[in-house]
Amino acid sequence: MGYAISSFDDIAAFQPVVNGVGGNLVAIFASRLSTALHRTSVQGSVPFWAPKKWYQYPLHTFGRSANPESKTAVILAFLAVPGHLLFYFVISRVKIYYNSVNVATMTPSFIVFYTSVAILQVILLLLICYWLVHLTWRKNMNPDNVCIPYLTAIGDLLGTAFLAICFYGLYWAGETRLKTS
Incomplete structure (x- = not known):
């Protein structure tokens, strides 16, 4: 992240x-x-609605009617879109107010790419969450205590990596105004 910030102030x-x-x-x-x-x-046992095979987790996370929280996963994934657009708007307005805006971050290509990598991060986190919560449950651990710290750490790693990919990808695609030096 330090290297990316030295190349792109706005990151x-x-x-x-x-x-x-x-x-x-x-x-x-x-x-x-x-x-x-x-x-x-019961903690340590597999509930009737849980996936039986590892490759079934993506389907169960977002589309399985037996999963009581599949609709929640879809709603949370879709909530990322207006959330990120709202925060993008606030960040851009604050930067305009302080005359520190980089016009490259106000292009439609930046907004689309930024929103895409942010949503990809959320979708991957929801998939990892579904797997990790079931894994800790089967290992007779309380997922409330174990999973959230791991998931937020994984989220920080993915978010930082995807944001760097967003900036570097747009820069390599020709948006040279993103680079600070």
């Missing part, structure tokens, strides 16, 4: 937003999944 304004939104949404999902597990099964 520092977006990094807490990407990491914060992803971390908060996945914490909500982990808590709801944990509550569903506590209601429907």
Whole structure:
């Protein structure tokens, strides 16, 4: 991240937003999944609605009617869009007010690419969350205590990496105004 900030000043304004939104949404999902597990099964056992194979987790996370929280996952993934657009608008207005705006961050290509990597981060976090909550439940651990710190750390790692990919990708695609030096 230090290297990316030395190349792109504006990345520092977006990094807490990407990491914060992803971390908060996945914490909500982990808590709801944990509550569903506590209601429907005994800790350490597999609930009737849980996937039986590892490759079924993506389908179960977002589309399985047996999963009591699949609709929640879809809603949380879609909430990332207006959330990131709102924060983008606030960041750009504050930067305009202080005359520190980089016009390259106000292009439609930046907005689309930034929103895309932010949503990808949230979707990956929700998938990892679904798997991790079930794994800790099967290992006879309380997911409320174990999963949220891991998920927010993974969210910070993914968010920082995806944000750097966003800036570097746009720079390599020809948006040279993003680079500060």
